[in-house]
Amino acid sequence: MSSIFRKLPDSERNTNASLYFGNLDPQCSELLMYELFIQFGPVKNINMPKDRVLKTHQGYGFVEFKNPLDAKYTEDILRGARLYGKSLKLKRLDSKPQTQQRSQVGTYVSTKSELLSDKYIDVGARVFVNNLNPLIDEKFLMNTFSKFGTVIKEPEIKRDHEGTSMGFGFVTFGDFETSDLVIEKLNNTILMNSKISLDYAFKSELGENGKRVRHGDEAERKLAANAKKNNLLKSKSNGRVNKKGKHK
Incomplete structure:
Protein backbone atom coordinates (compact mmCIF):
# COMPACT_ATOMS: atom_id res chain seq x y z
CA MET A 1 0.00 0.00 0.00
CA ASP A 94 -9.24 18.26 -15.14
CA SER A 95 -10.70 20.76 -17.60
CA LYS A 96 -13.76 18.89 -18.86
CA PRO A 97 -16.95 20.98 -19.15
CA GLN A 98 -19.07 20.52 -16.01
CA THR A 99 -22.17 19.73 -18.06
CA GLN A 100 -20.39 16.80 -19.69
CA GLN A 101 -19.17 15.51 -16.31
CA ARG A 102 -22.67 15.66 -14.78
CA SER A 103 -24.10 13.87 -17.78
CA GLN A 104 -21.61 11.01 -17.51
CA VAL A 105 -22.21 10.42 -13.80
CA GLY A 106 -25.96 10.99 -13.91
CA THR A 107 -26.49 8.20 -16.43
CA TYR A 108 -24.11 5.69 -14.80
CA VAL A 109 -26.72 3.91 -12.68
CA SER A 110 -29.92 4.70 -14.55
CA THR A 111 -28.65 3.33 -17.87
CA LYS A 112 -27.60 0.06 -16.26
CA SER A 113 -30.87 -0.39 -14.40
CA GLU A 114 -32.99 0.48 -17.44
CA LEU A 115 -31.24 -2.21 -19.46
CA LEU A 116 -31.88 -4.76 -16.70
CA SER A 117 -35.53 -3.80 -16.19
CA ASP A 118 -36.17 -4.57 -19.85
CA LYS A 119 -34.83 -8.12 -19.40
CA TYR A 120 -36.12 -9.24 -16.00
CA ILE A 121 -39.55 -9.66 -14.43
CA ASP A 122 -40.16 -8.15 -10.99
CA VAL A 123 -41.13 -11.10 -8.77
CA GLY A 124 -41.27 -9.05 -5.57
CA ALA A 125 -37.75 -9.65 -4.23
CA ARG A 126 -37.61 -6.10 -2.82
CA VAL A 127 -35.34 -5.51 0.17
CA PHE A 128 -35.61 -2.67 2.69
CA VAL A 129 -32.20 -1.33 3.81
CA ASN A 130 -32.21 0.80 6.97
CA ASN A 131 -29.69 3.00 8.81
CA LEU A 132 -27.72 4.02 5.72
CA ASN A 133 -24.79 6.39 6.06
CA PRO A 134 -25.81 9.81 4.61
CA LEU A 135 -22.89 9.57 2.16
CA ILE A 136 -24.29 6.44 0.53
CA ASP A 137 -26.16 7.02 -2.72
CA GLU A 138 -27.85 4.91 -5.39
CA LYS A 139 -24.66 4.10 -7.27
CA PHE A 140 -22.99 2.87 -4.07
CA LEU A 141 -25.97 0.59 -3.37
CA MET A 142 -25.91 -0.74 -6.92
CA ASN A 143 -22.18 -1.52 -6.72
CA THR A 144 -22.56 -3.16 -3.30
CA PHE A 145 -25.65 -5.31 -3.84
CA SER A 146 -25.12 -6.30 -7.49
CA LYS A 147 -22.12 -8.35 -6.33
CA PHE A 148 -24.60 -10.88 -4.92
CA GLY A 149 -26.83 -11.17 -8.00
CA THR A 150 -28.99 -9.26 -10.46
CA VAL A 151 -30.44 -5.93 -9.32
CA ILE A 152 -33.28 -5.31 -11.77
CA LYS A 153 -34.11 -1.71 -10.86
CA GLU A 154 -32.12 1.33 -9.85
CA PRO A 155 -31.77 1.22 -6.04
CA GLU A 156 -33.94 3.82 -4.35
CA ILE A 157 -32.89 6.01 -1.41
CA LYS A 158 -35.65 7.99 0.28
CA ARG A 159 -34.78 11.69 0.53
CA ASP A 160 -36.34 14.79 2.05
CA HIS A 161 -37.47 17.82 0.04
CA GLU A 162 -33.88 19.15 0.03
CA GLY A 163 -32.52 15.90 -1.42
CA THR A 164 -30.86 14.74 1.81
CA SER A 165 -30.89 11.00 2.49
CA MET A 166 -33.40 9.92 5.15
CA GLY A 167 -31.22 6.93 6.02
CA PHE A 168 -33.10 4.11 4.30
CA GLY A 169 -33.72 2.73 0.84
CA PHE A 170 -34.80 -0.22 -1.30
CA VAL A 171 -33.07 -2.70 -3.60
CA THR A 172 -35.00 -5.02 -5.96
CA PHE A 173 -33.49 -8.31 -7.09
CA GLY A 174 -34.38 -10.66 -9.93
CA ASP A 175 -35.03 -13.68 -7.69
CA PHE A 176 -35.64 -14.63 -4.07
CA GLU A 177 -32.50 -16.78 -3.87
CA THR A 178 -30.43 -13.63 -4.23
CA SER A 179 -32.52 -11.45 -1.90
CA ASP A 180 -32.52 -14.19 0.77
CA LEU A 181 -28.73 -14.42 0.52
CA VAL A 182 -28.29 -10.65 0.78
CA ILE A 183 -30.46 -10.43 3.90
CA GLU A 184 -28.59 -13.35 5.46
CA LYS A 185 -25.12 -11.96 4.70
CA LEU A 186 -25.57 -8.21 5.15
CA ASN A 187 -28.17 -7.81 7.91
CA ASN A 188 -26.55 -6.17 10.96
CA THR A 189 -23.24 -5.63 9.18
CA ILE A 190 -21.22 -2.43 8.83
CA LEU A 191 -21.55 -0.47 5.58
CA MET A 192 -19.50 2.74 5.38
CA ASN A 193 -19.21 2.95 9.19
CA SER A 194 -22.94 2.42 9.83
CA LYS A 195 -24.59 -0.80 11.06
CA ILE A 196 -27.34 -1.51 8.54
CA SER A 197 -30.42 -3.70 8.93
CA LEU A 198 -32.19 -5.55 6.12
CA ASP A 199 -35.63 -7.10 5.72
CA TYR A 200 -38.17 -7.56 2.98
CA ALA A 201 -39.99 -4.34 2.14
CA PHE A 202 -43.70 -3.96 2.78
CA LYS A 203 -46.07 -4.38 -0.16
CA SER A 204 -48.04 -1.36 -1.29
CA GLU A 205 -51.35 -3.18 -0.83
CA LEU A 206 -52.71 -4.48 2.49
CA GLY A 207 -53.25 -8.16 3.28
CA GLU A 208 -56.60 -9.88 3.70
CA ASN A 209 -56.61 -8.99 7.41
CA GLY A 210 -56.08 -5.32 6.64
CA LYS A 211 -52.51 -5.35 7.86
CA ARG A 212 -49.35 -4.60 5.97
CA VAL A 213 -47.61 -7.57 4.39
CA ARG A 214 -43.97 -7.89 3.46
CA HIS A 215 -42.64 -9.06 0.13
CA GLY A 216 -41.13 -12.53 0.00
CA ASP A 217 -44.23 -14.33 1.29
CA GLU A 218 -45.30 -17.81 0.20
CA ALA A 219 -47.63 -16.54 -2.53
CA GLU A 220 -44.92 -14.49 -4.24
CA ARG A 221 -42.41 -17.31 -4.00
CA LYS A 222 -44.83 -19.74 -5.63
CA LEU A 223 -45.47 -17.30 -8.46
CA ALA A 224 -41.74 -16.74 -8.89
CA ALA A 225 -41.06 -20.48 -8.94
CA ASN A 226 -43.78 -20.95 -11.56
CA ALA A 227 -42.36 -18.13 -13.68
CA LYS A 228 -38.89 -19.63 -13.44
CA LYS A 229 -40.19 -23.07 -14.37
CA ASN A 230 -41.83 -21.61 -17.46
CA ASN A 231 -38.73 -19.55 -18.32
CA LEU A 232 -40.55 -16.24 -17.80
CA LEU A 233 -38.19 -14.53 -15.35
CA LYS A 234 -36.18 -13.18 -18.25
CA SER A 235 -38.30 -11.29 -20.74
CA LYS A 236 -37.08 -11.31 -24.33
CA SER A 237 -39.16 -8.24 -25.11
CA ASN A 238 -40.73 -5.32 -23.28
CA GLY A 239 -43.83 -7.39 -22.54
CA ARG A 240 -44.82 -7.71 -18.90
CA VAL A 241 -45.88 -10.91 -17.18
CA ASN A 242 -48.82 -10.88 -14.82
CA LYS A 243 -49.29 -13.01 -11.72
CA LYS A 244 -50.81 -15.84 -13.72
CA GLY A 245 -47.68 -16.08 -15.84
CA LYS A 246 -49.37 -14.71 -19.01
CA HIS A 247 -48.21 -11.80 -21.06
CA LYS A 248 -50.41 -8.73 -20.90
Missing part, protein backbone atom coordinates in the same frame (compact mmCIF):
# COMPACT_ATOMS: atom_id res chain seq x y z
CA SER A 2 2.95 2.34 0.69
CA SER A 3 3.65 2.63 -3.03
CA ILE A 4 0.49 4.69 -3.51
CA PHE A 5 1.47 7.19 -0.79
CA ARG A 6 4.01 9.09 -2.84
CA LYS A 7 4.12 12.20 -4.93
CA LEU A 8 3.82 11.54 -8.64
CA PRO A 9 5.34 13.79 -11.31
CA ASP A 10 2.65 15.81 -13.08
CA SER A 11 3.47 13.94 -16.28
CA GLU A 12 2.47 10.64 -14.65
CA ARG A 13 -0.75 11.84 -13.05
CA ASN A 14 -4.07 11.42 -14.84
CA THR A 15 -5.62 14.80 -14.05
CA ASN A 16 -8.99 13.68 -15.41
CA ALA A 17 -9.18 11.15 -12.56
CA SER A 18 -7.65 13.33 -9.83
CA LEU A 19 -8.99 15.48 -7.01
CA TYR A 20 -7.48 18.16 -4.81
CA PHE A 21 -8.70 17.90 -1.20
CA GLY A 22 -8.09 20.53 1.45
CA ASN A 23 -9.04 22.20 4.75
CA LEU A 24 -7.86 19.11 6.59
CA ASP A 25 -7.58 18.80 10.34
CA PRO A 26 -4.08 17.83 11.59
CA GLN A 27 -5.55 14.47 12.74
CA CYS A 28 -6.28 13.46 9.12
CA SER A 29 -3.63 11.05 7.88
CA GLU A 30 -2.94 9.65 4.42
CA LEU A 31 -4.24 6.27 5.57
CA LEU A 32 -7.48 7.80 6.88
CA MET A 33 -8.04 9.70 3.62
CA TYR A 34 -7.26 6.56 1.61
CA GLU A 35 -9.84 4.56 3.59
CA LEU A 36 -12.38 7.32 2.92
CA PHE A 37 -11.77 7.59 -0.82
CA ILE A 38 -11.46 3.85 -1.49
CA GLN A 39 -15.15 3.50 -0.63
CA PHE A 40 -16.03 5.44 -3.78
CA GLY A 41 -13.71 3.77 -6.27
CA PRO A 42 -10.26 2.14 -6.74
CA VAL A 43 -7.50 4.57 -5.73
CA LYS A 44 -4.31 4.66 -7.80
CA ASN A 45 -2.35 7.23 -5.80
CA ILE A 46 -2.76 9.57 -2.83
CA ASN A 47 -0.33 12.19 -1.58
CA MET A 48 -0.44 14.83 1.18
CA PRO A 49 2.54 17.24 0.98
CA LYS A 50 4.41 17.51 4.29
CA ASP A 51 6.35 20.25 5.99
CA ARG A 52 10.06 19.50 5.50
CA VAL A 53 10.93 20.32 9.09
CA LEU A 54 7.91 19.22 11.13
CA LYS A 55 7.06 16.29 8.80
CA THR A 56 3.33 17.03 9.21
CA HIS A 57 0.93 17.49 6.31
CA GLN A 58 0.02 21.00 5.23
CA GLY A 59 -3.75 20.60 5.28
CA TYR A 60 -4.27 19.45 1.72
CA GLY A 61 -3.50 16.64 -0.70
CA PHE A 62 -4.20 14.95 -4.02
CA VAL A 63 -5.93 11.67 -4.80
CA GLU A 64 -5.94 9.91 -8.16
CA PHE A 65 -8.60 7.32 -8.96
CA LYS A 66 -8.32 4.67 -11.66
CA ASN A 67 -11.54 5.90 -13.26
CA PRO A 68 -12.31 9.60 -13.98
CA LEU A 69 -16.01 8.99 -13.21
CA ASP A 70 -15.09 7.91 -9.69
CA ALA A 71 -13.30 11.23 -9.14
CA LYS A 72 -16.38 13.20 -10.19
CA TYR A 73 -18.65 10.90 -8.19
CA THR A 74 -16.51 11.37 -5.06
CA GLU A 75 -16.51 15.15 -5.49
CA ASP A 76 -20.31 15.22 -5.74
CA ILE A 77 -20.87 13.01 -2.70
CA LEU A 78 -18.19 14.31 -0.31
CA ARG A 79 -18.41 18.02 -1.07
CA GLY A 80 -19.04 19.73 2.26
CA ALA A 81 -18.57 16.58 4.33
CA ARG A 82 -17.03 17.27 7.74
CA LEU A 83 -13.91 15.58 9.11
CA TYR A 84 -13.03 16.34 12.73
CA GLY A 85 -15.39 19.31 12.57
CA LYS A 86 -13.87 20.88 9.43
CA SER A 87 -15.64 21.06 6.06
CA LEU A 88 -13.74 19.08 3.43
CA LYS A 89 -12.88 20.99 0.25
CA LEU A 90 -12.69 19.11 -3.05
CA LYS A 91 -11.80 20.25 -6.55
CA ARG A 92 -11.30 18.46 -9.87
CA LEU A 93 -7.97 18.89 -11.62
Whole structure:
Protein backbone atom coordinates (compact mmCIF):
# COMPACT_ATOMS: atom_id res chain seq x y z
CA MET A 1 0.00 0.00 0.00
CA SER A 2 2.95 2.34 0.69
CA SER A 3 3.65 2.63 -3.03
CA ILE A 4 0.49 4.69 -3.51
CA PHE A 5 1.47 7.19 -0.79
CA ARG A 6 4.01 9.09 -2.84
CA LYS A 7 4.12 12.20 -4.93
CA LEU A 8 3.82 11.54 -8.64
CA PRO A 9 5.34 13.79 -11.31
CA ASP A 10 2.65 15.81 -13.08
CA SER A 11 3.47 13.94 -16.28
CA GLU A 12 2.47 10.64 -14.65
CA ARG A 13 -0.75 11.84 -13.05
CA ASN A 14 -4.07 11.42 -14.84
CA THR A 15 -5.62 14.80 -14.05
CA ASN A 16 -8.99 13.68 -15.41
CA ALA A 17 -9.18 11.15 -12.56
CA SER A 18 -7.65 13.33 -9.83
CA LEU A 19 -8.99 15.48 -7.01
CA TYR A 20 -7.48 18.16 -4.81
CA PHE A 21 -8.70 17.90 -1.20
CA GLY A 22 -8.09 20.53 1.45
CA ASN A 23 -9.04 22.20 4.75
CA LEU A 24 -7.86 19.11 6.59
CA ASP A 25 -7.58 18.80 10.34
CA PRO A 26 -4.08 17.83 11.59
CA GLN A 27 -5.55 14.47 12.74
CA CYS A 28 -6.28 13.46 9.12
CA SER A 29 -3.63 11.05 7.88
CA GLU A 30 -2.94 9.65 4.42
CA LEU A 31 -4.24 6.27 5.57
CA LEU A 32 -7.48 7.80 6.88
CA MET A 33 -8.04 9.70 3.62
CA TYR A 34 -7.26 6.56 1.61
CA GLU A 35 -9.84 4.56 3.59
CA LEU A 36 -12.38 7.32 2.92
CA PHE A 37 -11.77 7.59 -0.82
CA ILE A 38 -11.46 3.85 -1.49
CA GLN A 39 -15.15 3.50 -0.63
CA PHE A 40 -16.03 5.44 -3.78
CA GLY A 41 -13.71 3.77 -6.27
CA PRO A 42 -10.26 2.14 -6.74
CA VAL A 43 -7.50 4.57 -5.73
CA LYS A 44 -4.31 4.66 -7.80
CA ASN A 45 -2.35 7.23 -5.80
CA ILE A 46 -2.76 9.57 -2.83
CA ASN A 47 -0.33 12.19 -1.58
CA MET A 48 -0.44 14.83 1.18
CA PRO A 49 2.54 17.24 0.98
CA LYS A 50 4.41 17.51 4.29
CA ASP A 51 6.35 20.25 5.99
CA ARG A 52 10.06 19.50 5.50
CA VAL A 53 10.93 20.32 9.09
CA LEU A 54 7.91 19.22 11.13
CA LYS A 55 7.06 16.29 8.80
CA THR A 56 3.33 17.03 9.21
CA HIS A 57 0.93 17.49 6.31
CA GLN A 58 0.02 21.00 5.23
CA GLY A 59 -3.75 20.60 5.28
CA TYR A 60 -4.27 19.45 1.72
CA GLY A 61 -3.50 16.64 -0.70
CA PHE A 62 -4.20 14.95 -4.02
CA VAL A 63 -5.93 11.67 -4.80
CA GLU A 64 -5.94 9.91 -8.16
CA PHE A 65 -8.60 7.32 -8.96
CA LYS A 66 -8.32 4.67 -11.66
CA ASN A 67 -11.54 5.90 -13.26
CA PRO A 68 -12.31 9.60 -13.98
CA LEU A 69 -16.01 8.99 -13.21
CA ASP A 70 -15.09 7.91 -9.69
CA ALA A 71 -13.30 11.23 -9.14
CA LYS A 72 -16.38 13.20 -10.19
CA TYR A 73 -18.65 10.90 -8.19
CA THR A 74 -16.51 11.37 -5.06
CA GLU A 75 -16.51 15.15 -5.49
CA ASP A 76 -20.31 15.22 -5.74
CA ILE A 77 -20.87 13.01 -2.70
CA LEU A 78 -18.19 14.31 -0.31
CA ARG A 79 -18.41 18.02 -1.07
CA GLY A 80 -19.04 19.73 2.26
CA ALA A 81 -18.57 16.58 4.33
CA ARG A 82 -17.03 17.27 7.74
CA LEU A 83 -13.91 15.58 9.11
CA TYR A 84 -13.03 16.34 12.73
CA GLY A 85 -15.39 19.31 12.57
CA LYS A 86 -13.87 20.88 9.43
CA SER A 87 -15.64 21.06 6.06
CA LEU A 88 -13.74 19.08 3.43
CA LYS A 89 -12.88 20.99 0.25
CA LEU A 90 -12.69 19.11 -3.05
CA LYS A 91 -11.80 20.25 -6.55
CA ARG A 92 -11.30 18.46 -9.87
CA LEU A 93 -7.97 18.89 -11.62
CA ASP A 94 -9.24 18.26 -15.14
CA SER A 95 -10.70 20.76 -17.60
CA LYS A 96 -13.76 18.89 -18.86
CA PRO A 97 -16.95 20.98 -19.15
CA GLN A 98 -19.07 20.52 -16.01
CA THR A 99 -22.17 19.73 -18.06
CA GLN A 100 -20.39 16.80 -19.69
CA GLN A 101 -19.17 15.51 -16.31
CA ARG A 102 -22.67 15.66 -14.78
CA SER A 103 -24.10 13.87 -17.78
CA GLN A 104 -21.61 11.01 -17.51
CA VAL A 105 -22.21 10.42 -13.80
CA GLY A 106 -25.96 10.99 -13.91
CA THR A 107 -26.49 8.20 -16.43
CA TYR A 108 -24.11 5.69 -14.80
CA VAL A 109 -26.72 3.91 -12.68
CA SER A 110 -29.92 4.70 -14.55
CA THR A 111 -28.65 3.33 -17.87
CA LYS A 112 -27.60 0.06 -16.26
CA SER A 113 -30.87 -0.39 -14.40
CA GLU A 114 -32.99 0.48 -17.44
CA LEU A 115 -31.24 -2.21 -19.46
CA LEU A 116 -31.88 -4.76 -16.70
CA SER A 117 -35.53 -3.80 -16.19
CA ASP A 118 -36.17 -4.57 -19.85
CA LYS A 119 -34.83 -8.12 -19.40
CA TYR A 120 -36.12 -9.24 -16.00
CA ILE A 121 -39.55 -9.66 -14.43
CA ASP A 122 -40.16 -8.15 -10.99
CA VAL A 123 -41.13 -11.10 -8.77
CA GLY A 124 -41.27 -9.05 -5.57
CA ALA A 125 -37.75 -9.65 -4.23
CA ARG A 126 -37.61 -6.10 -2.82
CA VAL A 127 -35.34 -5.51 0.17
CA PHE A 128 -35.61 -2.67 2.69
CA VAL A 129 -32.20 -1.33 3.81
CA ASN A 130 -32.21 0.80 6.97
CA ASN A 131 -29.69 3.00 8.81
CA LEU A 132 -27.72 4.02 5.72
CA ASN A 133 -24.79 6.39 6.06
CA PRO A 134 -25.81 9.81 4.61
CA LEU A 135 -22.89 9.57 2.16
CA ILE A 136 -24.29 6.44 0.53
CA ASP A 137 -26.16 7.02 -2.72
CA GLU A 138 -27.85 4.91 -5.39
CA LYS A 139 -24.66 4.10 -7.27
CA PHE A 140 -22.99 2.87 -4.07
CA LEU A 141 -25.97 0.59 -3.37
CA MET A 142 -25.91 -0.74 -6.92
CA ASN A 143 -22.18 -1.52 -6.72
CA THR A 144 -22.56 -3.16 -3.30
CA PHE A 145 -25.65 -5.31 -3.84
CA SER A 146 -25.12 -6.30 -7.49
CA LYS A 147 -22.12 -8.35 -6.33
CA PHE A 148 -24.60 -10.88 -4.92
CA GLY A 149 -26.83 -11.17 -8.00
CA THR A 150 -28.99 -9.26 -10.46
CA VAL A 151 -30.44 -5.93 -9.32
CA ILE A 152 -33.28 -5.31 -11.77
CA LYS A 153 -34.11 -1.71 -10.86
CA GLU A 154 -32.12 1.33 -9.85
CA PRO A 155 -31.77 1.22 -6.04
CA GLU A 156 -33.94 3.82 -4.35
CA ILE A 157 -32.89 6.01 -1.41
CA LYS A 158 -35.65 7.99 0.28
CA ARG A 159 -34.78 11.69 0.53
CA ASP A 160 -36.34 14.79 2.05
CA HIS A 161 -37.47 17.82 0.04
CA GLU A 162 -33.88 19.15 0.03
CA GLY A 163 -32.52 15.90 -1.42
CA THR A 164 -30.86 14.74 1.81
CA SER A 165 -30.89 11.00 2.49
CA MET A 166 -33.40 9.92 5.15
CA GLY A 167 -31.22 6.93 6.02
CA PHE A 168 -33.10 4.11 4.30
CA GLY A 169 -33.72 2.73 0.84
CA PHE A 170 -34.80 -0.22 -1.30
CA VAL A 171 -33.07 -2.70 -3.60
CA THR A 172 -35.00 -5.02 -5.96
CA PHE A 173 -33.49 -8.31 -7.09
CA GLY A 174 -34.38 -10.66 -9.93
CA ASP A 175 -35.03 -13.68 -7.69
CA PHE A 176 -35.64 -14.63 -4.07
CA GLU A 177 -32.50 -16.78 -3.87
CA THR A 178 -30.43 -13.63 -4.23
CA SER A 179 -32.52 -11.45 -1.90
CA ASP A 180 -32.52 -14.19 0.77
CA LEU A 181 -28.73 -14.42 0.52
CA VAL A 182 -28.29 -10.65 0.78
CA ILE A 183 -30.46 -10.43 3.90
CA GLU A 184 -28.59 -13.35 5.46
CA LYS A 185 -25.12 -11.96 4.70
CA LEU A 186 -25.57 -8.21 5.15
CA ASN A 187 -28.17 -7.81 7.91
CA ASN A 188 -26.55 -6.17 10.96
CA THR A 189 -23.24 -5.63 9.18
CA ILE A 190 -21.22 -2.43 8.83
CA LEU A 191 -21.55 -0.47 5.58
CA MET A 192 -19.50 2.74 5.38
CA ASN A 193 -19.21 2.95 9.19
CA SER A 194 -22.94 2.42 9.83
CA LYS A 195 -24.59 -0.80 11.06
CA ILE A 196 -27.34 -1.51 8.54
CA SER A 197 -30.42 -3.70 8.93
CA LEU A 198 -32.19 -5.55 6.12
CA ASP A 199 -35.63 -7.10 5.72
CA TYR A 200 -38.17 -7.56 2.98
CA ALA A 201 -39.99 -4.34 2.14
CA PHE A 202 -43.70 -3.96 2.78
CA LYS A 203 -46.07 -4.38 -0.16
CA SER A 204 -48.04 -1.36 -1.29
CA GLU A 205 -51.35 -3.18 -0.83
CA LEU A 206 -52.71 -4.48 2.49
CA GLY A 207 -53.25 -8.16 3.28
CA GLU A 208 -56.60 -9.88 3.70
CA ASN A 209 -56.61 -8.99 7.41
CA GLY A 210 -56.08 -5.32 6.64
CA LYS A 211 -52.51 -5.35 7.86
CA ARG A 212 -49.35 -4.60 5.97
CA VAL A 213 -47.61 -7.57 4.39
CA ARG A 214 -43.97 -7.89 3.46
CA HIS A 215 -42.64 -9.06 0.13
CA GLY A 216 -41.13 -12.53 0.00
CA ASP A 217 -44.23 -14.33 1.29
CA GLU A 218 -45.30 -17.81 0.20
CA ALA A 219 -47.63 -16.54 -2.53
CA GLU A 220 -44.92 -14.49 -4.24
CA ARG A 221 -42.41 -17.31 -4.00
CA LYS A 222 -44.83 -19.74 -5.63
CA LEU A 223 -45.47 -17.30 -8.46
CA ALA A 224 -41.74 -16.74 -8.89
CA ALA A 225 -41.06 -20.48 -8.94
CA ASN A 226 -43.78 -20.95 -11.56
CA ALA A 227 -42.36 -18.13 -13.68
CA LYS A 228 -38.89 -19.63 -13.44
CA LYS A 229 -40.19 -23.07 -14.37
CA ASN A 230 -41.83 -21.61 -17.46
CA ASN A 231 -38.73 -19.55 -18.32
CA LEU A 232 -40.55 -16.24 -17.80
CA LEU A 233 -38.19 -14.53 -15.35
CA LYS A 234 -36.18 -13.18 -18.25
CA SER A 235 -38.30 -11.29 -20.74
CA LYS A 236 -37.08 -11.31 -24.33
CA SER A 237 -39.16 -8.24 -25.11
CA ASN A 238 -40.73 -5.32 -23.28
CA GLY A 239 -43.83 -7.39 -22.54
CA ARG A 240 -44.82 -7.71 -18.90
CA VAL A 241 -45.88 -10.91 -17.18
CA ASN A 242 -48.82 -10.88 -14.82
CA LYS A 243 -49.29 -13.01 -11.72
CA LYS A 244 -50.81 -15.84 -13.72
CA GLY A 245 -47.68 -16.08 -15.84
CA LYS A 246 -49.37 -14.71 -19.01
CA HIS A 247 -48.21 -11.80 -21.06
CA LYS A 248 -50.41 -8.73 -20.90
